[in-house]
Amino acid sequence: MARKEQDVEHELPPPRCHPLLPEGFRQLNTQVAGHTFEAANTEAVGLLQDPSGGCVLKPMGKPECGERELRFYESLAEAGASGDNDLALLRGHVPRFYGPLKLVVNQRERTFLRLEDLTLGMLQPCVMDIKMGKRTWDPESSPRKRKLEEAKYVMCKQKLGLCLPGFQVYLKDDKDPSRTVVLRHGKDYGKSLSVEGFQKTMALFFNANSSDFRTVRPQTEVLLKEVLRQLEQILTWFRGQRLLHFYASSLLICYDYSRLGSSEKSTHLLNGHHFKEDKPSDWVKVRMIDFAHVYPADQALPDENYIFGLNSLISVVHAILHQI
Ligand SMILES: Nc1ncnc2c1ncn2[C@@H]1O[C@H](COP(=O)(O)OP(=O)(O)OP(=O)(O)O)[C@@H](O)[C@H]1O
Numbered sequence: 001m002a003r004k005e006q007d008v009e010h011e012l013p014p015p016r017c018h019p020l021l022p023e024g025f026r027q028l029n030t031q032v033a034g035h036t037f038e039a040a041n042t043e044a045v046g047l048l049q050d051p052s053g054g055c056v057l058k059p060m061g062k063p064e065c066g067e068r069e070l071r072f073y074e075s076l077a078e079a080g081a082s083g084d085n086d087l088a089l090l091r092g093h094v095p096r097f098y099g100p101l102k103l104v105v106n107q108r109e110r111t112f113l114r115l116e117d118l119t120l121g122m123l124q125p126c127v128m129d130i131k132m133g134k135r136t137w138d139p140e141s142s143p144r145k146r147k148l149e150e151a152k153y154v155m156c157k158q159k160l161g162l163c164l165p166g167f168q169v170y171l172k173d174d175k176d177p178s179r180t181v182v183l184r185h186g187k188d189y190g191k192s193l194s195v196e197g198f199q200k201t202m203a204l205f206f207n208a209n210s211s212d213f214r215t216v217r218p219q220t221e222v223l224l225k226e227v228l229r230q231l232e233q234i235l236t237w238f239r240g241q242r243l244l245h246f247y248a249s250s251l252l253i254c255y256d257y258s259r260l261g262s263s264e265k266s267t268h269l270l271n272g273h274h275f276k277e278d279k280p281s282d283w284v285k286v287r288m289i290d291f292a293h294v295y296p297a298d299q300a301l302p303d304e305n306y307i308f309g310l311n312s313l314i315s316v317v318h319a320i321l322h323q324i
């Protein structure tokens with residue numbers, strides 16, 4: 001049966017420009033934040049998707065940022081197979097890394113990082129990018145950059161240590177329950193949010209106040225518990241490590257709306273093959289992304305800045321779970 005969908009919000013419209021891409025690659029249409037392609041600027045490059053490889057490709061942006069992110073992923077890959085040190089343990093909380101790849105985009109060769117597509121196999125991917133920490137400027141930032149960062153997303157960033165650069169969510173259409181709508185918002189929306197607005201937006205993102213709530217409730221509970229489980233694991237990692245500090249890094253929360261409707265184990269489509277899916281972690285993924293500003297830990301201290309944001313996020317999700 002064909003799904004009926006429509007975009008209801010247009011602040012973050014689906015990409016309309018048409019960059020010259022190598023065959024087999026396309027723009028990542030679930031990208032909710034960060035740098036994107038621009039019709040008027042062929043130098044602006046967004047993330048790509050390689051549907052056959054199951055990965056996304058992130059352009060290495062400004063040289064120092066791109067190099068830092070590449071080194072970060074390489075250091076995780078080199079951290080030893082046994083998984084018994086902090087770097088190796090971190091691998092489970094970030095997208096898998098498949099190495100760099102050179103591609104010609106808009107007639108210029110650029111290097112991309114190949115990463116696991118966290119929305120792979122999701123029929124109706126809901127995606128939220130949450131930037132972590134009250135402080136989003138790194139130790140090498142100029143006073144000007146620091147001021148710019150401090151003036152952004154002021155309310156949520158200062159009170160919760162969180163900001164919301166973008167998200168997309170599938171929702172049941174209130175007027176016509178046979179329809180599904182996709183709501184997309186970008187950074188202008190996030191910058192306008194108060195703490196209460198942030199909490200409400202999170203509830204909306206988790207379909208926790210859906211008009212269709214009676215049917216989706218058991219699965220919404222599964223979703224919220226799974227998100228909390230994955231957030232707690234990330235928190236455990238942060239409490240144990242004194243190696244790295246993360247600035248302007250995000251958590252990406254992804255889940256498949258198509259799995260909310262039924263609590264039955266269902267077959268699911270991946271790369272054209274049906275397979276049985278039965279673990280919440282198959283359709284709910286919380287991962288750390290965006291490592292352009294990762295630095296060695298100052299004085300080998302824990303990353304309290306990230307931990308503060310993570311604790312607030314856990315409280316917000318807990319509160320939603322208790323309200324449903
Ligand atoms: N591994 C991934 N799987 C699926 N989607 C991803 C993945 N990595 C990133 N994205 C999407 O791309 C967006 C931007 O990613 P990211 O934050 O890494 O880039 P950026 O902000 O442009 O980077 P930078 O700040 O380093 O220039 C995310 O909000 C998300 O929608």
Ligand SMILES: [Mg+2]
Nearest residue numbers: 033034250290
């Ligand atoms: Mg980002």
